[in-house]
Amino acid sequence: MSLFRLDASIRTDGSTSRAIADIVEETWREGHRDDQVIRRHIGLEPIPATAWANAVFANRGDLASLSREQREALDLATTLTDELLESEAFLFAVPLYNFGVSQHFKAWVDLVITDPRLANNAGQPLKGRPAVLVVVRGGAYGPGTPREGWDHAASWMRRIFEDVWGLDLRVVESEFTLVGVNPALDQFKEIAAEMRAESERLAGEHGRHLAGALTH
Ligand SMILES: Cc1cc2nc3c(=O)[nH]c(=O)nc-3n(C[C@H](O)[C@H](O)[C@H](O)COP(=O)(O)O)c2cc1C
Structure with a gap:
């Protein structure tokens, strides 16, 4: 059984999302000593911004008509x-x-x-496979906070993973990662430490979900 891991942080040093995902991976690893991890570090090795349009307009039914850029985009889409x-x-x-x-x-x-196998109208070949999404935010966005409703990323990602691809998703949300970095947030040190501890606990729990140890 192989695990696919994607990291989108644009840094390695001090990256909270990597640290939380490491806990998930280590927990998964306990039950999968010899299994492979396929890694994509898209924050450090980005997908070319031109690839999408090249793939969208490539005529898959007439490969001879494709430009070099279109062929490369389709090849990359196939690999991913x-x-x-x-x-x-x-x-x-x-x-x-x-x-x-x-x-x-x-x-x-x-x-x-753009790949027909995982397109919006495809037959969900990944349906039911376990997945963990680790979301990290520098600030806090919970109910009643000034920034409630300002995270426009998490719901979209859930839409893709759960509704488009049909994954059996668990989410770890780790907030206030800028506490200790931005002095204006120093008053929140205690709550930030509690949030971090809770997200680390949840990461372990969700790692067991990935490993197949939990029934649902
Ligand atoms: C360019 C940039 C923009 C950011 N924008 C936001 C933001 O809109 N809201 C937020 O809560 N944190 C924001 N952050 C903070 C990051 O979400 C936070 O530092 C997070 O921990 C980054 O992930 P990492 O620790 O895995 O690198 C931003 C950070 C950077 C570098």
């Missing part, structure tokens, strides 16, 4: 889609940037959806 179809479990770690979906994550999803 193969990685998903070959995996039995999924781990996605995606930070919130500018109140919306990470551009790198959107470019990856868009390109995968």
Whole structure:
């Protein structure tokens, strides 16, 4: 059984999304010592921004008509889609940037959806496979906070994973990661530490979901 892991953080040092996803992966690993992890670091090695349009307008029924750029885009879409179809479990770690979906994550999803096997109207070949989405935010967006409703990323990602691809998704949300970095947030140190501890606990629980140890 292979695990597909995608990281969308644009950094490695100090990355909370990677740290939380590491806990998920380590828990999954306990039951899968010899199994493979397929990795995509789309924040550090982005999908080319031009690939999507090249793939969208490529005529798959007439390969001879394709430009070199179109062929490359289709090949990349095929590779990304193969990685998903070959995996039995999924781990996605995606930070919130500018109140919306990470551009790198959107470019990856868009390109995968150009492949007919995982298009919006495809027959959900991934349906029911376990997945964990780790979402991290520098601020806090809970009910009653000034920024409630400003995270426009998480609901879209859930839509794609759960409704378009049919994954059996668990979500870990880790907030206030900028506490300790931005002095204006120093008053929230205690609550930020509690939130971090809870997200680490949940990451372990969801890792067991990925490993197939939980029934649902
Ligand atoms: C360019 C940029 C934009 C960001 N925009 C937001 C934002 O809109 N809302 C938020 O809560 N945090 C925002 N953050 C903070 C990140 O979500 C936070 O630092 C998170 O921990 C990043 O993930 P990482 O720790 O895995 O790298 C932003 C960070 C950067 C670098």
